[in-house]
Amino acid sequence: MFLWIIKRDLLLAMRRRSDVFTTLFFFVIVVSLFPLSVGPEMNMLRTMAPGVVWVAALLASMLSLGRMFSNDYLDGTLEQMLLSPQSLSLLVLGKALAHWLVTGVPLVLMAPILGIQYDLPVDALFVLTISLLLGTPVLSLIGAIGAALTLGLRGGGVLVSLLVLPLYIPVLIFGSGAVEANMAGLGYDAHMSLLGAFLLVSLVFAPWAAAASLRVSME
Amino acid sequence: MAINWFKYSSPASFYSLSGKMIPIFVFLAVVTLIAGLYIGFFVAPTDFQQGEAYRIIFIHVPAAWMSMFLYVVMAFWAGIGLAFNTRLSSMLATAIAPTGAMFTFLALWTGALWGKPMWGTWWVWDARLTSELILLFLYIGFMSLQAAIDDPRRADKAGAIIALVGVVNIPIIYFSVQWWNTLHQGASVSLNQAPAMATTMLTGMLIMVIASWMYSIAVILKRVRVIILERESHTAWVAELRKKEAAR
Amino acid sequence: MLQGSNLACVRGDRRLFKDINFSLEPGGLMQVRGPNGSGKTSMLRMLCGLSDPALGEITWCGAAIRSLSGDYYAAMTYMGHLSGTKDDLTVVENLCISSALAGLEINETQACKALEHMGLGGRETLPVKVLSQGQRRRVALARLLVCQTKLWILDEPLAALDVSAVKLMQSILEQHLEQGGMVVMTTHQEIDITAASITQLQLA
Secondary structure (H helix, E strand, O other): OOOHHHHHHHHHHHHOOHHHHHHHHHHHHHHHHHHHHHHOOHHHHHHHHHHHHHHHHHHHHHOOHHHHHHHHOOHHHHHHOOOOOOOOOHHHHHHHHHHHHHHHHHHHHHHHOOOOOOOOOOOHHHHHHHHHHHHHHHHHHHHHHHHOOOOOOOOHHHHHHHHHHHHHHHHHHHHHHHHHHOOOOOOOOOHHHHHHHHHHHHHHHHHHHHHHHHHHHOO | OOHHHHHHOHHHHHHHHHHHHHHHHHHHHHHHHHHHHHHHHHHHOOEOEEHHHHHHHHHHHHHHHHHHHHHHHHHHHHHHHHHOHHHHHHHHHHHHHHHHHHHHHHHHHHHHHHHHHHHHOOOOOOOOHHHHHHHHHHHHHHHHHHHOOHHHHHHHHHHHHHHHHHHHHHHHHHHHHHHHHHHOHHOOOOOOOOOOOOOOHHHHHHHHHHHHHHHHHHHHHHHHHHHHHHHHOOOOOHHHHHHHHHHO | OOEEEEEEEEOOOEEEEEEEEEEEEEOEEEEEEOOOOHHHHHHHHHHOOOOOEEEEEEEEEEEHHHHHHHHHHEEEEEEEOOOOOOOEEEEHHHHHHHHOOHHHHOOOOHHHHHHHHHOOOOOOOOHHHHOOOHHHHHHHHHHHHHOOEEEEEEEOOOOOOOOHHHHHHHHHHHHHHOOEEEEEEEEEOOOOOOOOOOEEEEOO
């Protein structure tokens, strides 16, 4: 059942590949806009890079949250999932995981290339990729709560950003902090452990909270 | 004599009880506010380091305390409403949010006013100010979510979930911001150098804290009454009440 | 088996119905009737446990459906206004996946057989988005053929169906009832089903 939902969502994403690419191009464009707005001075860009890439990843992941439940809500399949004998939390976990595979993983893969645009050293690129790898699943998991709460509301897209962005702040701080620490010649283990801790905590609690939100929204 | 507390958890009896309580709290709020402001601005001595500008803390500190405390209270009542399906607790949570947001804004505003003469700038990315700003975002999220949902029962429950998620996150956010702040030492000025406070200063501040409490209770009760009337407008007791009001 | 006592439903400020009592035994069909806006769909959603009644309780085998949740859902199939099919998936994928998510994994041969029976033979590999309303409805109803649940809750199952499909549907329902199944349904059309017991539940 858990595998079925992932399989289903990936299949749907494959049939609608353009959606996946839209998110990815959004990420690329936002990151590329910064040098145009603050000037091409390499030293400054290098210090800005982790923050810029992370904020862009945050926004890209958030923009695609709307798709997590709303399509299923509109065609009635979400209703059927709520009536499934299996646990709804598990199902939400599957959907969040599928969301991460479709939006998070491309971002992670794209990040090193964008880092080169900002002239990041190789080991900083590595840290950036690892921090995104640990951090983006948290974004999908927390985002699932916001997406479930705003299901079927007017202006749901803007609302979801209001709800979810403040909750993303710790991930942002430690994700970009890890890269900065590495560039400053400091250790980044603590940042990574904390990102890992956030991931574990959100793996346990977010599906449960999102499942409760879905029940509330579908009533 | 045992008091039947559950009696007051029904909106109708709470409505009449709170009606009697509001004037008491308004009175207490006015008295403590005048006393606190008088002590704060006329009795308390001038600070030898910060001059007269420090007096803003008589508003700033109580506002900052209330802003954080009210969020927890709001989440508590929202959670009770979600768990036990009690309408009144959810209404209470909805009523607390605007007051909490107001205090958060006040804390930020007075913080900026205090920062200008102290730091020479309206805003510094200090850990406490930043956390307070994020708290304001959380309040705004809660209120806009409830405002976007038409069905009051769904609004209550959805609000409760986001409030509880927020409450779990506040310590994490606060801790992250602290960490982030120590990493970027250069930009910040420490607020922690609280000089030994004169007794009159402390008294003035405590009285102002009580005043904020009384004010919050009065305003929140008033707002709950409005929400009750709005939601229960189709019930018999509200119709009765309307008749009585009309007869008067 | 399925029982409701003193059910009431409130939508916004309006009370849709109150003091509704019924009980449904194996082999029984209950038709929920009432004018538009009388709360038929709300009633069915309550019976599925999607929403809670304002008052009263719904029980399945003597236990409240709230407390059963998973066990109840394993014995129940709901079909609402929305078809519950994905436009981008093919007909057979839709049926396989929706059954799997409902806790019953079927293979493609079983799925094709059910689709054949619903008159969708030869269209198995088309994406659902190219089908007509009535055909989508048939895809959704094909789930009833493969699911092995006891209780069916159907909201306007005959809407958008043509004459032959309505006949087919009636025979499917009759067969289900004969085997000791239960059906709760709403419909505006007159139904022509022979069953051990047919009860009417009139709302407002």
